[in-house]
Amino acid sequence: KWGYDIGAGGWGNNESQYYTSRPENVIVEGGFLKIKTLRENYLGSPFTSARIKTQDKYSLKYGRVEMRAKLPAGGGTWPAFWMLGNSIGSLGWPACGEIDIMEHVGNNLNRIYGTLHHPNHSGGNADGGSVVISNATTDFHVYATEWTASTIKFYVDDQLYYTFNNSASLPFNNNFFIILNCYRDWE
Numbered sequence: 001k002w003g004y005d006i007g008a009g010g011w012g013n014n015e016s017q018y019y020t021s022r023p024e025n026v027i028v029e030g031g032f033l034k035i036k037t038l039r040e041n042y043l044g045s046p047f048t049s050a051r052i053k054t055q056d057k058y059s060l061k062y063g064r065v066e067m068r069a070k071l072p073a074g075g076g077t078w079p080a081f082w083m084l085g086n087s088i089g090s091l092g093w094p095a096c097g098e099i100d101i102m103e104h105v106g107n108n109l110n111r112i113y114g115t116l117h118h119p120n121h122s123g124g125n126a127d128g129g130s131v132v133i134s135n136a137t138t139d140f141h142v143y144a145t146e147w148t149a150s151t152i153k154f155y156v157d158d159q160l161y162y163t164f165n166n167s168a169s170l171p172f173n174n175n176f177f178i179i180l181n182c183y184r185d186w187e
Contacts, residue, residue: 016183025049073137
């Protein structure tokens with residue numbers, strides 16, 4: 001159910017890595033999916049990593065989506081577990097909607113963000129919340145969202161930390177696909 005985004009630039013984020021499908025950057029090993037961000041010159045980029053997605057293979061409308069993960073350490077890392085509306089190709093972003101289930105900015109150790117991007121609420125003006133947990137980079141935690149027609153709730157280890165009120169006027173009532181990635185932003 002997974003495919004890859006391949007290339008540089010981060011599709012609007014000006015990311016510094018080149019996303020590949022190479023086993024050096026993404027592999028299932030010992031029962032764990034590992035996305036590795038590497039410092040290497042690759043096709044003009046100073047880093048490589050992976051961005052995997054279920055686009056055109058699997059999507060959902062409403063439900064619980066969760067991931068158990070141990071996050072990378074270090075300034076400049078930015079792992080993300082998120083979803084985009086299937087309408088990204090026809091409506092563009094942010095009209096399609098974006099649900100960021102988990103983002104962890106390596107320069108802000110142990111702070112987990114849950115964010116929603118949609119028209120008039122994108123970039124620095126997005127709706128969301130955050131929570132500080134211990135040991136995000138040394139222990140596994142469960143990051144989840146519960147998504148309905150009326151609310152989108154964000155959890156870490158089943159502890160609710162943000163609730164968003166959904167409505168029929170928002171893009172969060174259509175099918176979304178899942179994305180996992182880790183990018184390098186700065187040192």
